[in-house]
Amino acid sequence: MVEELSEFSAGQFETVSQLLASSVSLQMALAVLVVGLIIIVTVYRKFSSWIQTQKFSYTRPHISRFARTAMLAFFAIGLVSSVNAYIQAFELFDEQVITLTDDLSPSQTFAKILNTINILVIGYTVSQLIPVALNKREKTILEREDFEKWKELKGFKDDDGDLFHKIFKWVPPKILPEDLTKEEFEKNLQTKEGVNFLENYRTSKGVSIGSYEKLVSDPFEEWKKSVRKKYEQYFDDCVSGNNQAGRKLVPGTKPQEIYPIDLWREEKRQRGYDPIIPASKPAGHAELQEERVPKSAKQVLPIGIFVATVIGVIGWWGVDLFVLATATGGMALGVGLALKETLENYFAYILIRKDKVFAEGDRVQLESGYNGYVHRITPRVTYIRHALNESLAIIPTRQLVTAEIVNFTKEINLVPAIVDVGVSYLNDPKQVASILVKVGQRALVEIKDSKGNHVAVQKRCPYLDQNKPSCGCDKDIHVDIDQPTVRFNKFNDSSLDFSVWIYVNSYGTQFKVKSAMRLIMYEEFKKYDIRIPWPIRTVYQGDEKREAQEIAEYESKRKQVIDEFGIGDLARGEGD
Numbered sequence: 230m231v232e233e234l235s236e237f238s239a240g241q242f243e244t245v246s247q248l249l250a251s252s253v254s255l256q257m258a259l260a261v262l263v264v265g266l267i268i269i270v271t272v273y274r275k276f277s278s279w280i281q282t283q284k285f286s287y288t289r290p291h292i293s294r295f296a297r298t299a300m301l302a303f304f305a306i307g308l309v310s311s312v313n314a315y316i317q318a319f320e321l322f323d324e325q326v327i328t329l330t331d332d333l334s335p336s337q338t339f340a341k342i343l344n345t346i347n348i349l350v351i352g353y354t355v356s357q358l359i360p361v362a363l364n365k366r367e368k369t370i371l372e373r374e375d376f377e378k379w380k381e382l383k384g385f386k387d388d389d390g391d392l393f394h395k396i397f398k399w400v401p402p403k404i405l406p407e408d409l410t411k412e413e414f415e416k417n418l419q420t421k422e423g424v425n426f427l428e429n430y431r432t433s434k435g436v437s438i439g440s441y442e443k444l445v446s447d448p449f450e451e452w453k454k455s456v457r458k459k460y461e462q463y464f465d466d467c468v469s470g471n472n473q474a475g476r477k478l479v480p481g482t483k484p485q486e487i488y489p490i491d492l493w494r495e496e497k498r499q500r501g502y503d504p505i506i507p508a509s510k511p512a513g514h515a516e517l518q519e520e521r522v523p524k525s526a527k528q529v530l531p532i533g534i535f536v537a538t539v540i541g542v543i544g545w546w547g548v549d550l551f552v553l554a555t556a557t558g559g560m561a562l563g564v565g566l567a568l569k570e571t572l573e574n575y576f577a578y579i580l581i582r583k584d585k586v587f588a589e590g591d592r593v594q595l596e597s598g599y600n601g602y603v604h605r606i607t608p609r610v611t612y613i614r615h616a617l618n619e620s621l622a623i624i625p626t627r628q629l630v631t632a633e634i635v636n637f638t639k640e641i642n643l644v645p646a647i648v649d650v651g652v653s654y655l656n657d658p659k660q661v662a663s664i665l666v667k668v669g670q671r672a673l674v675e676i677k678d679s680k681g682n683h684v685a686v687q688k689r690c691p692y693l694d695q696n697k698p699s700c701g702c703d704k705d706i707h708v709d710i711d712q713p714t715v716r717f718n719k720f721n722d723s724s725l726d727f728s729v730w731i732y733v734n735s736y737g738t739q740f741k742v743k744s745a746m747r748l749i750m751y752e753e754f755k756k757y758d759i760r761i762p763w764p765i766r767t768v769y770q771g772d773e774k775r776e777a778q779e780i781a782e783y784e785s786k787r788k789q790v791i792d793e794f795g796i797g798d799l800a801r802g803e804g805d
Contacts, residue, residue: 239416262308262344262346278481283480291368314524322663349538359534371495372453379393379452386502387503389459406438427439474508501680591638592737593635609626638736644736646743659791660787662797673691676745684702684741686732686734687703702734713797715728716728723762
């Protein structure tokens, strides 16, 4: 190693000091260059801060970032090239007096110095612009997905008028659906309400009828214009104070208060494309959301590109890269050992993002038994928020790659909501099972979220029975489900124990569904006199004969329930 270091050659860098010492004018020119670069960087920072306060930076964030980065390179290269032209024009070098060991003349050597600065500036600029371009491409893909979702929903809530039907026209089918008579179909075609009914009509198999033809040459571009118009309205309402808070938000402030358009779109996706209300969140919320946007391997690109540029420049100057690598290997090894855990966390973060082991919002359970939602994943630590907001677990990201984690959200959104109940020995188990089937079927139809969507996962959405579009409760079902499921569990000390199961679309939803099912169960048990007994611990002194007569009064009504709803799969064995 000592021998290699002693033989280390700095290449053409050895001639630079000789060149600078040879001319006072050259030293002054170099000083002007350095001062000029410092001034350019200072002005650039001021310019960058100013442009971030302009509406342009919010409506066209990618172009704004591109312009800010390219502006720095433009002025830096312009200054370096001007200095080079000045030195060459005024012939500050005395080629006869200055003798260098290199093959290049002094003027050529200094030109190479300036070209090196230009190359480094260009390398830095490219390293910053490539992630901007990749990010723009990613946002364009997401924008296209938003458009497809808009088509599926036939418009969003905050559209200006009936935008969907300004872009697409519904065309009636040539062949009538089996569910409609010709007279009924033609009658509906005569009125606007009837056409709307047919457009939203679903057959008994859940299939829509008719097709759509576009009314404009490029529907996607028309939709994009409407989205930008909505965002500009949002921005104007923020800065004018025309919002619920009545507060004027200032662009470019720290913490950031206004969503840029790309972050505005992301926020809408997370809210199910509901409108974003200006000033509805506390100051800094927009900036916090931007920080929580998942990072990817694109973070490494700027560093990698710039390092490759520096190595290329060093090689261009004749430095022995192999010897340099050997000389710096020990230091690199030391740094690597010091940053071992940091690097492990970072690459674990990349793996989690790449393999999609879990994502923000997933409900997970750790090996320790801690159960909660993934709040945020960073290249250093991961935050797991307790489901009842009792605490926040902070775990090194590298530990989650090797740990056993139960993900209740990954791919299959199917969670059983199970309600156990015990009934009196005086009630017929078959009748009880049938009433519980009725309870389950009511729960499938009646329990909905705030948007009117059914929370239970079903083979067929109940809305289809009304010839309406499905709410989505019958989508993404990857396994066979037969529900409601009723089980006669055991003969308990004082009761016959049953359970009723229905499957819901998320882990947290099961608790709401269980509560709602108990309310429905209470109504049905009261209606049919299904009794939930007190624990029997003493000598029973009741009149069993009288109770049996009272229960028998509802015998016919309970039999009607069996005839209408059956008893589920209670009579079938597990292997059937």
